[in-house]
Each structure stands twice: as structure tokens, then as C-alpha cells.
Amino acid sequence: MPVEVILPKVDMDMESGQISRWYAKDGDAVTKGQVLFEIETDKAAMEVDxxxxGILRNVTAVEGTTVPVGQAVAWIFAEGETYAAAAPTNTADAPAVVAPEAKPAAVSKETAPATTATTADKADGVRATPLARRVAKEAGIDLTSVSGSGPKGRIQKKDVENGVAQGAAVAKPVVQVREPAIQAGAPLHAAWLREGKNSALAPLVLIHGFGSDLNSWRPMLGGGTLDNPILAIDLPGHGASPHTIPDDLHAIAELVEQTVAAYHSGPIIxxxxxxxxxxxxEVAARSHLDIRALVLMASAGLGAEINGAFLSGFVRARTEPSLVAWMKQLVQDESLLTKPxxxxxxxxxxxxxxxxxxxxxxxxxFADGTQxxxxxxxxxxxxxPVRVIFGAADRVIPATHATGLPGEIAVHLFAxxxxxxxxxxxxxxxxxxxxVSRSVA
Incomplete structure (x- = not known):
């Protein structure tokens, strides 16, 4: 029998939640504990495992849909299980249609959300959902300037996004940038993306690339299950970290070291x-942290060539059409450039x-389009131990930069x-x- 994936109840007053993001799509193979989707309520935002x-089927609630607590939003079929014959008996006529009067169901540990955000209404007096606050923070938008369309005027994610889109189409918005909240002792912004199921494993410390931020790792984490705690860092000039740019890699490495030390002591990957x-x-070479392994994806610093036009165009882009045109340079599969x-x-x-x-x-x-x-x-x-990973069709940094490395470095090249x-x-x-985690445990 296929397993129902329901919208869980996470607080006593919760009656429904909005599906704000799917991390897997219909037909994907998923594993138990993998993050499937993100929901938003009046009080919190959370990820559901x-x-x-098995195989995810009958995804009934698209992104943006509000779903009653306890209603099935998808089913997971076992490998080899017949799709049509295995449809749940209460939806035999059309597996993708869910009864509208579904009542709240008790939530088991298996369907409980992995993480829960803080309450929506903060001391600043602005009524806004957690996702709206996150989007506004990333954009540097002052929420007091945004009109809310939710209950009692609560600002929702779409209100912030609409304001950003209108500002891009009409004129450059006047942005009030607030100082980011950074943990004491950490010069850079960082966040635990996963608490981990096994605290004995070395945490993974994730460092994003140019023009990105720590949230860019979240889709990857929806592709499987890791038992390690996971800490992600915003580099200088990115995400919620300060905008001051150090003069060289050594100085940036020192900031990363100080940030990691403020969150964790002990071995890391x-x-x-x-x-x-x-x-x-550079961080690994300085040996100030107990680094047990290094995994690099499409790494800079291994050759001189880089797509300078991409760097320049991406930074200049202010409208969705111009931005998407440059974002297409990042991937071969353009369907990955989802609306969120x-x-x-x-x-x-x-x-x-x-x-x-x-x-x-x-x-x-990357002066003059050169590393x-x-x-x-x-x-x-x-x-x-070092792993170097490249995509053979990389249009930003050539995959040929992975050639000629010492034999003890494992190189993965994906066509x-x-x-x-x-x-x-x-x-x-x-x-x-x-x-990698098992090999250094």
C-alpha cells in the first residue's frame, strides 16, 4: 500500500497551511527523512520530511495552495508497486483528488516537520509570516513599507515579492537595509540548516559560491538524507553577512574560521x-580548524579561465528577464530554475x-574576466581526503580545471x-x- 503524505498539525490552533515550496516532484525517488516540502502557517514556517x-506520486497541492491539516498532499509508492492498483481506497476514482472535508489527523514522528521557524508576529509590531520576513531580509526590504494581504493585514511572502517585482519594473526601490543578526563571536552570518540525527558525526560546513547565499544549499539537502549536523555560512558581501570585502583569500578564510569556531568546536567536513x-x-591549508575532509564543487582557483561576462551580467541584472538569461548559464537543465x-x-x-x-x-x-x-x-x-566535483558542461568555470590534480584527490565529473x-x-x-562522512567517522 502506498503511504500517505499529509499536512501535519504543528500547533493547537493550526487548521491549515500553505505549501510554499516542494523539494521533490511527482515521480521522484525519495528516502525516509528527506525533506519533501515547506509549509507556511500564520505562526510559523517548517519543512516536512x-x-x-519510495516513489513520490499524486502530488495534489501545488506551491501556493492552502491545505487543511490532515489532508493528503501526495503518496509514496514502493519501488515496483503498481501505480494505478495501489491507489488508496478512499481516492480510488482519482488518486490525485483529495476529499475536501478531510479532518485534522494526529501527527506521528514520521510526519512531523524537521524544523520550525520562530513566531511570525515579532516585537517590531509588523504582522508578517516567517517566509515573508525571510524574503524581505534577503532583499533588504523594510516590512513597514509593505502592505499585507493576509488576515488582519498580515504580510505574506507574495506581498514582498510583488513589491520587489513592481519596484524592478517601475524604478529602483529605496531600500532600508537593516544590520543582519550575527551570532556573538562570529564575524559572518551563519545558520544550522540541520541539527543532524547523529551528533557523533562531524558537522558539514557549507560555503556557497559567488552571488549566492547559505539558502542556496537547501534544495540539495532535499535530495537525500544525511545524519550529520549541517552549518552553512554567508561569505562577505553575500546573504546577511557584512558588505565589507577583505583584500585577499587569507583574510576571508580567517573570517570563516572565526565564524565556525563561534558555532562549533571539534572536527568538521x-x-x-x-x-x-x-x-x-585556504581554510583547510591554514590548519586552524580540525577539518577531516574537503569536498569542492566547480571550485574556483584551479585555473585562470572564468566566464567574466556571466559575473558582470549577473551582478548588473535587476529585472526577472535579464536575471533569468544569466541564470541559465548556471545549469544544463533549465527546469531547475524554479519560480521560488x-x-x-x-x-x-x-x-x-x-x-x-x-x-x-x-x-x-576575477579581474578582467580572469581568476x-x-x-x-x-x-x-x-x-x-579531498573530493573535487565538476559538471562536464560547466559554462562558468571549465571542467578541465579538474585535470592534472594529484592522484590521491578523487575527481567526479558528471556529464x-x-x-x-x-x-x-x-x-x-x-x-x-x-x-565522505562515513570514511572519516
């Missing part, structure tokens, strides 16, 4: 993408101070994959990370 392993790969290599992904990136593009800081990063480390940073020999000198293997090959990347 898969209650079992360092995982990084693109520009973050060059930073991570594009909307989040567009929101960031409206923060002029943020993009100015990223232009400085490009000018300083002026070189960590190739530094990487070769490391004595810890039909662009600059973001963590998105295009997320299940395989998650397996590699699990293998």
Missing part, C-alpha cells in the same frame, strides 16, 4: 562551491548595496551537468557526502 522511502571552493581550500529560486535571486538583486559588494568581489578576485586567485598547489599539498552539480546531481552529491 518523507514518512517512508568542509563542503564548498565555486568561489567558496577557493576560500575553503528565481524569485529569491531577484529579491537579492534589488539590494543595491549587496550587489555593489559582489561587484567588488568580482573586481578583486587572479590560485589555490591549485595549495590543494595539492593538503593531506586530508550533462553545468556549474551547479549540487542541484543537477543532488542525489549523487548527497551520496558522495555520506560516503
Amino acid at each position: 518523507a514518512p517512508s522511502s 568542509l563542503v564548498a562551491h565555486s568561489f567558496g571552493g577557493a576560500v575553503a581550500t 529560486f528565481v524569485s529569491a535571486t531577484l529579491a537579492q538583486s534589488q539590494n543595491v548595496a549587496l550587489r555593489d559588494a559582489q561587484q567588488l568581489v568580482a573586481d578583486r578576485f 587572479v586567485i590560485d589555490v591549485r598547489q595549495t590543494l595539492a599539498n593538503l593531506t586530508i 550533462g551537468t553545468g556549474h551547479m552539480p549540487q542541484l543537477e546531481q543532488r542525489e549523487k552529491i548527497m551520496r558522495i557526502l555520506a560516503e
Whole structure:
């Protein structure tokens, strides 16, 4: 029998929730504990895990749909289980249609959400959902300037996104940028994306690439299950970190070290993408942290060539059409450029101070469309296990930069994959990370 995936009840007053994001699509193979979707209520935002392993079918609630508590939003079929014959008896006529009068059901541990955000209505007096606050923070938008369409005027995510889109179409918005909340002792913004199921395993510390932020790792984490705690960091000039750009990689590496130390003491596994790969290599070489392994994806610093036109165009883009045109350079499979992904990136593009800081990063480390940073020999000198991952169709940094590395460095080259293997090959990347974690446990 297929297993129902229901919308869980997470507080006593909850009657319904809005599906704000799916991390898997109909027909995908999923594993128990993998994040399936994100829901938003009047009070909180949370991620919901898969209650079992199998094939996701009959996804009935698309993103943006409000669903009553206890209603099935999908089913998980076992491998080889007949799709039509295995339909649940209460929806035999049309498996994709769910009874509208579904009543709230008790939530088991298997269907409980993985993480829950803080309450929506904060001390600042602005009524806004957690997702609306997150989108506004990424865009540097002052919520007091946004009109809410929700109950009692509560600001919802779509209200912030509509404001961003209108501002991009009409004129550059006047943005009030608030200082980001950064943990004491940490010079950069960071967040635990997963608490982990096994605290004995070394945490994964994730460092994103140019023009991105720590939230860019969330889709990858929906591609499988890892038992490690997972900490992600915003680089200088990115996400919620300060906009001051250090002069060199050593200075950035020092900020990363201080940030990790503020959140965790003990062994870690360092995982990084693109520009973050060059930073991570410097962090590993400095030996100030107990780094047990290094995983680099489409890493910068291994050769001189880089798509300078992409860097420049991405930073300048302020409207959705222009931004999407450059985002297509990142992937081979353009279906991965989902509306939420594009909307989040567009929101960031409206923060002029943020993009100015990223232009400085490009000018300083990729001057004249050339990588002026070189960590190739530094990487070769490391004595810890290293994995280097590239997409053969990378249009930002050539995959040929992975050739000629020492034999003890494991190189993974994925065909039909662009600059973001963590998105295009997320299940395989998650397996590699699990293998690395087990090998150093």
C-alpha cells in the first residue's frame, strides 16, 4: 500500500497551511527523512520530511495552495508497486483528488516537520509570516513599507515579492537595509540548516559560491538524507553577512574560521562551491580548524579561465528577464530554475548595496574576466581526503580545471551537468557526502 503524505498539525490552533515550496516532484525517488516540502502557517514556517522511502506520486497541492491539516498532499509508492492498483481506497476514482472535508489527523514522528521557524508576529509590531520576513531580509526590504494581504493585514511572502517585482519594473526601490543578526563571536552570518540525527558525526560546513547565499544549499539537502549536523555560512558581501570585502583569500578564510569556531568546536567536513571552493581550500591549508575532509564543487582557483561576462551580467541584472538569461548559464537543465529560486535571486538583486559588494568581489578576485586567485598547489599539498566535483558542461568555470590534480584527490565529473552539480546531481552529491562522512567517522 502506498503511504500517505499529509499536512501535519504543528500547533493547537493550526487548521491549515500553505505549501510554499516542494523539494521533490511527482515521480521522484525519495528516502525516509528527506525533506519533501515547506509549509507556511500564520505562526510559523517548517519543512516536512518523507514518512517512508519510495516513489513520490499524486502530488495534489501545488506551491501556493492552502491545505487543511490532515489532508493528503501526495503518496509514496514502493519501488515496483503498481501505480494505478495501489491507489488508496478512499481516492480510488482519482488518486490525485483529495476529499475536501478531510479532518485534522494526529501527527506521528514520521510526519512531523524537521524544523520550525520562530513566531511570525515579532516585537517590531509588523504582522508578517516567517517566509515573508525571510524574503524581505534577503532583499533588504523594510516590512513597514509593505502592505499585507493576509488576515488582519498580515504580510505574506507574495506581498514582498510583488513589491520587489513592481519596484524592478517601475524604478529602483529605496531600500532600508537593516544590520543582519550575527551570532556573538562570529564575524559572518551563519545558520544550522540541520541539527543532524547523529551528533557523533562531524558537522558539514557549507560555503556557497559567488552571488549566492547559505539558502542556496537547501534544495540539495532535499535530495537525500544525511545524519550529520549541517552549518552553512554567508561569505562577505553575500546573504546577511557584512558588505565589507577583505583584500585577499587569507583574510576571508580567517573570517570563516572565526565564524565556525563561534558555532562549533571539534572536527568538521568542509563542503564548498565555486568561489567558496577557493576560500575553503585556504581554510583547510591554514590548519586552524580540525577539518577531516574537503569536498569542492566547480571550485574556483584551479585555473585562470572564468566566464567574466556571466559575473558582470549577473551582478548588473535587476529585472526577472535579464536575471533569468544569466541564470541559465548556471545549469544544463533549465527546469531547475524554479519560480521560488528565481524569485529569491531577484529579491537579492534589488539590494543595491549587496550587489555593489559582489561587484567588488568580482573586481578583486576575477579581474578582467580572469581568476587572479590560485589555490591549485595549495590543494595539492593538503593531506586530508579531498573530493573535487565538476559538471562536464560547466559554462562558468571549465571542467578541465579538474585535470592534472594529484592522484590521491578523487575527481567526479558528471556529464550533462553545468556549474551547479549540487542541484543537477543532488542525489549523487548527497551520496558522495555520506560516503565522505562515513570514511572519516
